Amino acid sequence: QVQVVESGGGVVQPGRSLRLSCAASGFTLNDYGMHWVRQAPGKGLEWVAVISFDGSNKYYADSVKGRFTISRDNSKNTLFLQMDSLRAEDTAVYYCAKTGSRSYNSELDSWGQGTLVTVST
């Protein structure tokens, strides 16, 4: 069945970097746009970034633009989020989510279990 599994979270100091991965199975990654969404402890959902099915289009939330980079390796069925210059306010569970079609502005129909990123000294 369709599944996405995030990894790479952990505790990191402010200003440092972290790279998240999202492994896709049960579907062909290059047929779908992919998003990262985060949720700070006790807070609501916050969209982070999206990448089109072929990687040609990428868009970011203002809060992470210039610091985070979304990418994908369709040959490995894997999505990435490179997070640089991390701040305390980036502390959250990060979810990888698949769109329902090639359109990156369609529904998020499958979500991973999330990976926790904690930015702290």
Next chain:
Amino acid sequence: SYDLSQPPSVSVSPGQTASITCSGDKLGDQYAYWYQQKPGQSPVLVIYLDTKRPSGIPERFSGFNSGNTATLTISGTQAMDEADYYCQAWDSNTARLVFGGGTKLTVL
């Protein structure tokens, strides 16, 4: 930036109908989506393209979107429907995905 507003909480008695609203400027001109999130779990899509239900989502979940408001309706609400619900839209002007602040549905 484009904002979506939801009531922080909604309460409903078992078996009754719960309605959760989502307001945004000309929201009816674009598609609205709804997600359910139970404590400690990942979000689950319950409504897409304003009114459509993914497979496996009970028929008691329905959606409507017109004007400036999208509405998620749960008919015959059950205890298992107690969760946080988030609306979502795509802001085509800025190419940003937007979530509402979420509504905590309490079934009591």
